[in-house]
Amino acid sequence: MIVYGIKTCDTCRKALKSLPGARLHDVRAQGLPEEVAQAALARFGAALVNRQSATWRGLSEEARADAPLPLIAAYPAVMKRPLIEADGTLYLGWGKEVQAALLG
Secondary structure, three states, X not given: OXXXXXXXXXXXXXXXXXOOOOEEEEHHHHOOOHHHHHHHHXXXXXXXXXXXXXXXXXXXXHHHOOOHXXXXXXXXXXXXXXXXXXXXXXEEOOOHHHHHHHXX
C-alpha cells in the first residue's frame, strides 16, 4: 500500500499510522508518478485539487485556471491528501468512507 502525500501533512501521518505496512511517497520531494496521476485524474477529476488549501488561496487566478495535473506538478501541496493506492484501487482523502474501506 502506498500513501501519496506530504511527510509534514497531519492527515497523511494519521493515515500512515492507521495503515500498517503502508509507505509514504512524498509528492513534494519525489513528484506524483505519471501513471498514478493519470489514474487519479480519471477517477477523481477536479476533486484531486484541494481548493480549500492555503496553497490554493495563494495562487494567482492564472495558476488556478491550469489543469489539475500540471497544477499539482508545479504546486504539490495543492493536491488533496492523502491519495492511497491499495490493491490497484485509488482512494482520496482520509474520511470515514476511506477508513471503512481500508480498515474494514
